[in-house]
Amino acid sequence: MSPSTPSADRPLRADARENIRLILEAAREVFADRGYEVSIEEVARRSGVGMGTIYRHFPNKSALVERVAVDVMTETSAETERAAAEEPDPWAAFARVMRHMARFRSSQMFPVSRRRTTEPGPELMAARAALLADLDGLVARAQDAGDLRTDVNVFDVVLMLNSIPARIPDDETTGPAADLAGRHLAVLLDGLRSRPSGGETLPSPAADRRDLDRFFRTRFGL
Amino acid sequence: MSPSTPSADRPLRADARENIRLILEAAREVFADRGYEVSIEEVARRSGVGMGTIYRHFPNKSALVERVAVDVMTETSAETERAAAEEPDPWAAFARVMRHMARFRSSQMFPVSRRRTTEPGPELMAARAALLADLDGLVARAQDAGDLRTDVNVFDVVLMLNSIPARIPDDETTGPAADLAGRHLAVLLDGLRSRPSGGETLPSPAADRRDLDRFFRTRFGL
Amino acid sequence: MSPSTPSADRPLRADARENIRLILEAAREVFADRGYEVSIEEVARRSGVGMGTIYRHFPNKSALVERVAVDVMTETSAETERAAAEEPDPWAAFARVMRHMARFRSSQMFPVSRRRTTEPGPELMAARAALLADLDGLVARAQDAGDLRTDVNVFDVVLMLNSIPARIPDDETTGPAADLAGRHLAVLLDGLRSRPSGGETLPSPAADRRDLDRFFRTRFGL
Amino acid sequence: MSPSTPSADRPLRADARENIRLILEAAREVFADRGYEVSIEEVARRSGVGMGTIYRHFPNKSALVERVAVDVMTETSAETERAAAEEPDPWAAFARVMRHMARFRSSQMFPVSRRRTTEPGPELMAARAALLADLDGLVARAQDAGDLRTDVNVFDVVLMLNSIPARIPDDETTGPAADLAGRHLAVLLDGLRSRPSGGETLPSPAADRRDLDRFFRTRFGL
DNA sequence: CATGAATGAGTATTCATTCAT
DNA sequence: AATGAATGAATACTCATTCAT
Numbered sequence: 001m002s003p004s005t006p007s008a009d010r011p012l013r014a015d016a017r018e019n020i021r022l023i024l025e026a027a028r029e030v031f032a033d034r035g036y037e038v039s040i041e042e043v044a045r046r047s048g049v050g051m052g053t054i055y056r057h058f059p060n061k062s063a064l065v066e067r068v069a070v071d072v073m074t075e076t077s078a079e080t081e082r083a084a085a086e087e088p089d090p091w092a093a094f095a096r097v098m099r100h101m102a103r104f105r106s107s108q109m110f111p112v113s114r115r116r117t118t119e120p121g122p123e124l125m126a127a128r129a130a131l132l133a134d135l136d137g138l139v140a141r142a143q144d145a146g147d148l149r150t151d152v153n154v155f156d157v158v159l160m161l162n163s164i165p166a167r168i169p170d171d172e173t174t175g176p177a178a179d180l181a182g183r184h185l186a187v188l189l190d191g192l193r194s195r196p197s198g199g200e201t202l203p204s205p206a207a208d209r210r211d212l213d214r215f216f217r218t219r220f221g222l
Numbered sequence: 223m224s225p226s227t228p229s230a231d232r233p234l235r236a237d238a239r240e241n242i243r244l245i246l247e248a249a250r251e252v253f254a255d256r257g258y259e260v261s262i263e264e265v266a267r268r269s270g271v272g273m274g275t276i277y278r279h280f281p282n283k284s285a286l287v288e289r290v291a292v293d294v295m296t297e298t299s300a301e302t303e304r305a306a307a308e309e310p311d312p313w314a315a316f317a318r319v320m321r322h323m324a325r326f327r328s329s330q331m332f333p334v335s336r337r338r339t340t341e342p343g344p345e346l347m348a349a350r351a352a353l354l355a356d357l358d359g360l361v362a363r364a365q366d367a368g369d370l371r372t373d374v375n376v377f378d379v380v381l382m383l384n385s386i387p388a389r390i391p392d393d394e395t396t397g398p399a400a401d402l403a404g405r406h407l408a409v410l411l412d413g414l415r416s417r418p419s420g421g422e423t424l425p426s427p428a429a430d431r432r433d434l435d436r437f438f439r440t441r442f443g444l
Numbered sequence: 445m446s447p448s449t450p451s452a453d454r455p456l457r458a459d460a461r462e463n464i465r466l467i468l469e470a471a472r473e474v475f476a477d478r479g480y481e482v483s484i485e486e487v488a489r490r491s492g493v494g495m496g497t498i499y500r501h502f503p504n505k506s507a508l509v510e511r512v513a514v515d516v517m518t519e520t521s522a523e524t525e526r527a528a529a530e531e532p533d534p535w536a537a538f539a540r541v542m543r544h545m546a547r548f549r550s551s552q553m554f555p556v557s558r559r560r561t562t563e564p565g566p567e568l569m570a571a572r573a574a575l576l577a578d579l580d581g582l583v584a585r586a587q588d589a590g591d592l593r594t595d596v597n598v599f600d601v602v603l604m605l606n607s608i609p610a611r612i613p614d615d616e617t618t619g620p621a622a623d624l625a626g627r628h629l630a631v632l633l634d635g636l637r638s639r640p641s642g643g644e645t646l647p648s649p650a651a652d653r654r655d656l657d658r659f660f661r662t663r664f665g666l
Numbered sequence: 667m668s669p670s671t672p673s674a675d676r677p678l679r680a681d682a683r684e685n686i687r688l689i690l691e692a693a694r695e696v697f698a699d700r701g702y703e704v705s706i707e708e709v710a711r712r713s714g715v716g717m718g719t720i721y722r723h724f725p726n727k728s729a730l731v732e733r734v735a736v737d738v739m740t741e742t743s744a745e746t747e748r749a750a751a752e753e754p755d756p757w758a759a760f761a762r763v764m765r766h767m768a769r770f771r772s773s774q775m776f777p778v779s780r781r782r783t784t785e786p787g788p789e790l791m792a793a794r795a796a797l798l799a800d801l802d803g804l805v806a807r808a809q810d811a812g813d814l815r816t817d818v819n820v821f822d823v824v825l826m827l828n829s830i831p832a833r834i835p836d837d838e839t840t841g842p843a844a845d846l847a848g849r850h851l852a853v854l855l856d857g858l859r860s861r862p863s864g865g866e867t868l869p870s871p872a873a874d875r876r877d878l879d880r881f882f883r884t885r886f887g888l
Numbered sequence: 889c890a891t892g893a894a895t896g897a898g899t900a901t902t903c904a905t906t907c908a909t
Numbered sequence: 910a911a912t913g914a915a916t917g918a919a920t921a922c923t924c925a926t927t928c929a930t
Contacts, residue, residue, distance in 0.1 A: 013891095013892080013930070014930085015894090015929070019893080019894080039919080039920055039921080040920080040921065040922085041920075041921090049894075050894055051895080052893090052895050052896065052922095052923085052924085053894050053895075055921090055922065055923080056893065056894075057893095059922095060921075060922075061921070061922090152405070156405055156409070159402055159406065160406055163386065180377070180378065180381055184381065184382055184385070186413075187371075187413035187414055188409065188410065189413070190417075191408075191409035195412075195417070237910085238910075238911095261903055262904065262905085263904095263913095266912095266913090271911075271912085272911055273904095273913065273914095274907085274910090274911060275910080282904075283905090459889085460889075463890085483923085483924055483925080484924080484925065485924075488891095488892090493890075494890055494891040495892065496890060496927090496928085497889080497891075499925095499926070500889075504925075504926075505926090593853075596849070596853065600846065600850065600853070603846055604850055608829065624821070624825055628825065628826055628829070631818065631822070631854065631858060632857055635853035635854055635858070636853055679909070679913080679914070681908070681914075681915090682914060685915080705898080706899080706900065715915075715916090716915055716916040717916080717917070718903085718915060719916075721901065722915075725901095727900065727901090
C-alpha cells in the first residue's frame with residue numbers, strides 16, 4: 001500500500017500531518033510563483049523538509065501536482081456552494097466565485113502540458129466533475145437571471161479565468177504590474193455581462209462536454 | 223565579432239540566410255505548439271538543419287527565443303501601422319490588431335519565466351519600445367474616439383491578449399476546445415469596449431511605464 | 445556497548461528475542477528469494493516488525509547479512525557432524541551434506557561482492573573456520589575411502605555448491621526450471637565421484653588455505 | 667528514430683563507432699567484474715567517454731546490458747558452428763564450446779533478476795533462439811555418439827555453465843582461487859560424460875522448451 | 889523498547905552547449 | 910560552413926540510516 005494513502009490504516013502521526021501541510025502549502029506557493037517545473041528539491045527547501053519526506057507522502061512529482069490541483073478544485077467547489085447560499089443576486093454570486101478562482105492563477109500552476117502528462121487519478125477526475133457541476137449551476141443561474149451572456153458556457157468561463165496571469169512574487173502591489181490580475185478580471189466580467197445591444201459576436205458554437213478528459217488534459221495538463 | 227551578427231562584416235552566404243529562415247520558421251512553430259522548453263535538437267529536426275547550424279547563427283537558446291520574439295513584435299508593429307493607415311474607424315483598427323496579436327498566443331510561446339532568464343539584448347529592448355509606442359497610439363485613438371474604455375492602458379491590453387491560450391496542435395477546430403481562442407478574444411473585446419452605464423470598476427490606478435524592463439521580464443520571461 | 449550484543453549485559457527480554465527470530469527468519473527467506481539487495485524496509489515488512497527494531501538489533505544491513513551467513517554456516521557445521529555420526533558410508537555422508545548445502549543456494553544470497561563490502565566480524569571468521577574444518581574432515585574421509593576424486597579440495601566443493609542457482613519463488617516445480625537445482629547437484633556429484641578410468645584432468649594445482657579471508661571476501665562478498 | 671540504430675540511415679562516424687566499441691568493451695569487463703549493478707558513470711569512466719555518450723548510443727542501461735548479452739550469445743553461436751566444423755569428435759566439440767562459454771562467467775554478468783526486468787527486445791530474443799538451436803545440435807550430436815549423458819538437455823547445460831563463478835579481477839592466477847573456474851568446469855564435464863555404470867540419477871523429468879521467455883527472464887534476468 | 893517518519897547521498901536520464909569531422 | 914557526436918551539470922527518485930513519537 002502506498003504510504004501516501006495511509007488514512008484508511010492509521011490516523012497518521014501528528015508531525016507527519018504537519019509536514020504534509022507544510023509541503024502542500026509550499027508546493028502551492030512555489031508552483032504558483034514559478035510553475036510546476038520547479039524541482040522537488042526547491043519545494044523541499046521552501047517547506048523546510050527533506051526531499052525524502054516529500055517522496056514518503058507523494059509517490060512522485062505528478063502526484064504532488066495533482067494533489068494541489070485537487071485541493072484547489074475542492075476549495076473552489078466549496079466556495080461556489082457558499083456563494084450560492086449567501087448571495088441572493090445570481091450575478092453577485094457568479095462574480096464572487098470568479099474573483100475566488102482568479103486568485104489561484106492556475107494558468108501558471110497548471111500550464112498547458114509541455115512534457116509527458118501522466119494519467120489523472122480518480123480523485124482528480126472526481127474533483128473536476130464536481131467542480132464543473134457546481135460551476136454549471138452558477139452559470140445557468142446567472143444566465144437565467146439575464147445577467148450573464150448566454151453564448152458562453154462553463155468551459156469558456158474556466159479557461160478565461162485560468163488565463164489570468166500568475167502572481168509574480170513581491171510584485172503585486174507596486175510597479176506596472178500592480179493588480180493587473182484584478183484589472184484583467186474586471187474587464188473579463190464586463191465582457192461576460194449580458195447587454196441589450198450587440199457587442200461582439202461569439203465566433204463559434206459553444207463547446208459541449210464530450211471528451212471532458214481530453215479538454216482538461218490539453219488545456220491544463222491535468 | 224560574434225558569428226550571430228555578421229551582417230556588418232559580410233553579406234552572409236545565400237544558403238546561410240536560407241538556413242536562418244528555416245530555423246526561425248521552425249522555432250516559431252515549435253515554440254508555439256509545445257512551449258519554449260522544447261529541446262534545440264527538436265528545433266533542428268523540424269527545420270531540417272543540424273544543431274550546430276543553429277548554434278552558428280544564435281549563440282544560445284535564449285538568443286533564438288529572443289529573435290523569435292523580436293520578429294513577432296516587429297510584425298505586430300507593422301500590422302499596427304497598416305491598421306492605422308487602412309482602417310478609418312479607430313475601434314476597427316484596434317480590434318484588427320487585437321485579432322492579429324491573439325493569433326500569436328504568446329503566453330505559450332513566452333511563458334512567465336520558469337528557469338534562468340537571461341538579460342534581454344538591445345534588439346529586444348528596441349522592438350519592445352517600438353511596439354509599445356505603436357500600440358499606445360492605437361489605444362489612445364480608440365479611447366479618444368470614445369470606443370475603448372479609458373481606464374485601461376497598453377499594458378493591460380498586451381497582457382490580456384497574451385493570456386489567450388496557446389494553440390493545441392490538431393485540436394483547433396473540433397471538440398470542446400473548438401475556437402475557444404476566438405470566443406475568448408470576443409469576450410475580451412466586449413469587456414474593453416466603452417459603455418455608457420457602469421459595468422465593472424477597474425480596481426486600481428493604471429500602471430505606468432516605470433520599470434518597463436521588469437514588467438517584461440516577469441510577465442513574459444523576456 | 446552496542447545494543448546488538450547485549451547478551452553479556454542482560455538476558456534480553458522475551459519479546460526482543462522473539463523479534464530477532466522473526467527478523468532472521470524473514471531475512472533468510474527474502475535474501476534467498478530476491479538477493480541481498482532488497483531493502484531493509486522489505487525485510488521489516490516480511491518479518492512484521494518496524495525498521496527501527498531491525499536497527500536496534502543489528503547496527504547496519506551488513507551485520508544482518510553476516511548474521512544470516514553465520515547461522516547458515518553454523519547449521520551446516522552441525523549437519524556435517526550429524527552426517528559423520530549417522531552415515532557409515534563416507535560418500536553417503538558427503539552427498540548428504542552437499543544436498544543440505546545446496547538447499548541454501550547461497551550464490552543468490554551472498555553474491556560476489558557488488559558494492560562496498562564491510563570488514564567481516566569475528567563471529568563470521570570463526571564460523572567460516574569451523575565450517576571449513578568440518579568440511580575438510582568430510583572431504584578427507586570420502587577421499588580416503590576412494591569415493592571422492594582426490595584432485596579437488598574443500599574450496600572447490602564449497603564454490604561448486606554455492607554456484608547452484610537460487611530458488612525462484614513459485615517457480616520450482618513446474619516449467620523448464622523444474623528442479624534444475626536438483627539436476628545440477630546430481631551432475632556435480634557424478635563429476636566429483638572417483639572413477640577408475642580417466643575423465644577430465646583438473647587443470648591446476650589445488651588451492652591452499654592461504655589468504656582465507658580474501659577467498660571469502662571475493663567469492664562470497666562475506 | 668533512436669540514435670542507437672542509425673545503421674540503416676548512415677554508416678556512423680568513425681569516432682562514434684570507435685566509442686561504441688570502447689563502451690561495449692568496458693561494459694563487458696565491468697559487468698563481468700562487478701555485476702550489472704555498477705553505475706553507468708563507472709562504465710563511462712572505464713571506457714573513457716562521458717556518460718552522455720553512452721546515452722547517445724544506448725537509450726538506457728537495460729539496452730546496454732542487452733547489447734552485451736546479445737554480443738556474447740552471438741559469439742557463442744559462432745564458436746559453436748566453428749567447433750562443429752573443425753572438431754571431428756562430438757565430445758571434443760562439446761567440450762570446446764563449454765570451455766568457451768565458461769570464459770564468460772555470465773552468472774555474474776546477468777544475475778538472476780533482482781530488480782525490475784524490462785522486456786527483452788527482439789534482438790535478444792533472436793540471439794537466444796539461435797544460440798539454443800546451435801547448442802541443441804551440439805548436445806544431440808554428443809548424445810548420439812554416446813559421449814554425453816542422455817538425461818540432460820540444453821537448458822541444464824546452459825545453466826550449469828552459467829553458474830561458473832565470475833572472474834575476480836587480478837585474482838585469476840594466484841591464491842586460493844587459482845583457476846577455480848577451470849577446475850569447476852572440469853568436474854562438470856566429468857559429471858556430464860556418459861558412463862556405463864550408474865552414477866547419480868537425475869531427480870526429475872527433463873525440462874522442455876515451453877515458456878522459453880520465462881526461463882530466461884527468471885534465470886538470467888534477460 | 890518499538891515504530892515508522894525524516895534525512896540526504898547516490899543513480900539513471902535529459903539536454904544546452906562545445907567541438908571534432 | 911554544416912553536421913551531429915561528446916560532454917557534464919541538473920533533476921526525479923530510492924534507500925540505508927537516524928531520530929522523534
